[in-house]
Amino acid sequence: MAKPRVKKESYHHGDLRQALIEGAIALISEKDIGSVSLREVARQVGVSHAAPYRHFADKEAMLAAVAEEGFRGLQDAMQAQVDAHPNQPLQQFNATGQAYIDWGLEHPAHYQVMFGGTQGNPETYPTLYKTAGQAFQVLVDAIVRSQVAGKIQPGDPKQMANVAWAMVHGMVMLILAGQLSPQQSAELSEFGRRSLLYGLAQQPSPE
Amino acid sequence: MAKPRVKKESYHHGDLRQALIEGAIALISEKDIGSVSLREVARQVGVSHAAPYRHFADKEAMLAAVAEEGFRGLQDAMQAQVDAHPNQPLQQFNATGQAYIDWGLEHPAHYQVMFGGTQGNPETYPTLYKTAGQAFQVLVDAIVRSQVAGKIQPGDPKQMANVAWAMVHGMVMLILAGQLSPQQSAELSEFGRRSLLYGLAQQPSPE
């Protein structure tokens, strides 16, 4: 077969780095995280098994890039809900939380990579933590607006966002781990968000 | 001591299965989860690399057993707090949640095995899910007692326990993943539990 003289088919790939990330995401969405190898990703992209090392220090670094892409997607999903409810801060807060849960359930393996991997120190992959922080900020902002509107008690919005994040994150994790049945998940998230919201709306008393 | 035959260097180990689980836990507590291999566990126990296959179908099955052991430890830690606060259901609920968080932070890799692994269907490792359910039950019971004492609103205690579980689980995960600083964690857990508790204590209104 005659080879097209297209530049994409040339010796150099063009944008291997991005192609690898997308290939990895594609593979991850079909299989589970553990059974995806660097070599298989390379194969999927049509490149030799050592080529990825020109773009990533090691496998973990590549997964970190995949995770980063995930946080971007997560942020977009949340931001879309904010935009969908202009001037309704509490609705934004609510819908943001639900969007978070939905995204996690729709991208189980990807979600796993975002949190299960790279334990520990943020210094290892600074851009990853920056991206994650930006996604988190969407939540914080929604809380601040709710406070301004008097729908949520005054107090450190970051602290509150942390609590809310822990809650939705925990739900996603438990459902993905099979500890909670999927059908429970809908009403659970409804119930959970309402309970938490009610707590945040008031001034919690020490006793 | 105790224990079955410590006959000097006998061909048969005596209780390899349990030794492997403990060896794996020991290794896991030093290194991270990803870098622990079946062969290394076998080496640690002083047995050949294929011996574990007489007791576990594969690596995943062994990690499931490790996870099971973890849930037992977690349950013990929670139950200890229940026993430490007799006739004080709300305190029990509170202390149980804190004990959960503490245990998770003290056994990061083990905790990871308990949740990060074995995605999906409970049928694969039924005893694992049974054990996890028993740990969960400690929480449910504390909530039921709190309801009887009128400290928490009526309603499905399982649902409430799910929410509480998601919350503490999310906190542990986020802290372990480095998304939350450890020093934040103390006051965060305090704040979070209080917010949630306040929400659960009241009847959440639909709006």
Add this chain to the structure above:
DNA sequence: CTCGAATGTTGACAGTGGCAGCAACAGGGA
């Protein structure tokens, strides 16, 4: 005591992450 069932061992295989060294480009002086 005998013999099958458990349990442990050795050896092999394919697949993996990672490294070193070679090969094919790209682009900029001369």
Add this chain to the structure above:
DNA sequence: TCCCTGTTGCTGCCACTGTCAACATTCGAG
């Protein structure tokens, strides 16, 4: 135009892993 240097990709190799099959040793029921 030609060479030259840096980038990117390739092939080959290594140690190691999970897993299986065949063999060895021991236990325990008969």
